[in-house]
Amino acid sequence: MADGQVTALYRRIYRVIRRIPRGKVATYGQVAELAGIPGGARVAAAALRVSTPAMGLPWQRVVGKRSPRSARISILDPVGAAIQRGLLEQEGVRLSEAGAISLADFGWLPTQRSGKKRAARPKARRSRH
DNA sequence: GCAATGACGCTCT
DNA sequence: CAGAGCGCCATTG
Numbered sequence: 299m300a301d302g303q304v305t306a307l308y309r310r311i312y313r314v315i316r317r318i319p320r321g322k323v324a325t326y327g328q329v330a331e332l333a334g335i336p337g338g339a340r341v342a343a344a345a346l347r348v349s350t351p352a353m354g355l356p357w358q359r360v361v362g363k364r365s366p367r368s369a370r371i372s373i374l375d376p377v378g379a380a381i382q383r384g385l386l387e388q389e390g391v392r393l394s395e396a397g398a399i400s401l402a403d404f405g406w407l408p409t410q411r412s413g414k415k416r417a418a419r420p421k422a423r424r425s426r427h
Numbered sequence: 428g429c430a431a432t433g434a435c436g437c438t439c440t
Numbered sequence: 441c442a443g444a445g446c447g448c449c450a451t452t453g
Contacts, residue, residue: 307450326435330449338449339435346434348451362435373434382434431453440444 304348310334311345318359321390322406323399325363326372332408339363343372358385359406361399369399 304312310333318324327339335341346357358381362372370393373379383393391404 305451330435335449337436337447340433340448341435341450343434344432344449344451357434360434364436371434375434378434429453432451433449435448437447438445440442 307333307335307341308345308348311342312349312353312355315346315355315357315360317408318356318406320356320359321404323359323361323369323386323391323401323404324406324408325369325401326360327363328406328408329360358382363401364398367401369401369405370397371399 311329314329314332315324325339326342327337330336330338330342333342342360346355346360349355349357361369364370371379371382373382383397386399387393391399393399
C-alpha cells in the first residue's frame with residue numbers, strides 16, 4: 299500500500315527535506331537524524347526513492363556524505379545524477395570536477411526551531427565594517 | 428515472521 | 441588516495 303499512502307515516518311523525512319534552504323545541501327544521515335532516525339541514512343534515501351515529483355521536494359539538496367567535510371551526489375542513475383548536479387549548480391552550489399561538494403560552504407546548518415523553544419541568540423548587532 | 432534490499436556512512440586495507 | 445568490507449535501520453517480498 300505504498301500507493302499514495304506514505305508512512306508517517308517518511309512524511310517526517312519529507313518535512314525535514316523541505317526545510318533545506320536553497321543553495322544548501324544536507325546529507326542523508328543528517329536528514330534521517332533530524333527526522334528522528336539516528337543512523338538511518340538509508341531510510342532517508344529510501345524515502346526519496348519512493349517520492350514523486352508531485353510532492354515538490356527539493357530532492358536535489360540531499361547528498362551523500364563522503365567524508366566529514368565533503369559530500370557528493372549519490373544517485374545511481376547517471377542521468378538523474380546529472381540532472382541533480384545541474385539543479386544544484388543552478389541554485390549556487392559549487393561542485394568540483396570530481397563532484398565534491400564542500401560541506402563547510404554549502405552544508406546546511408539547521409537552526410533548531412522544531413517545536414522546542416529556541417535558544418536566544420544575543421548576537422552583537424554589527425553591520426558595516 | 429524471516430530474508431533481502433538500498434539516492435548511506437565509517438573503518439580498514 | 442582508491443577500493444573493499446561491514447554495520448545500520450525501516451521497507452518489501
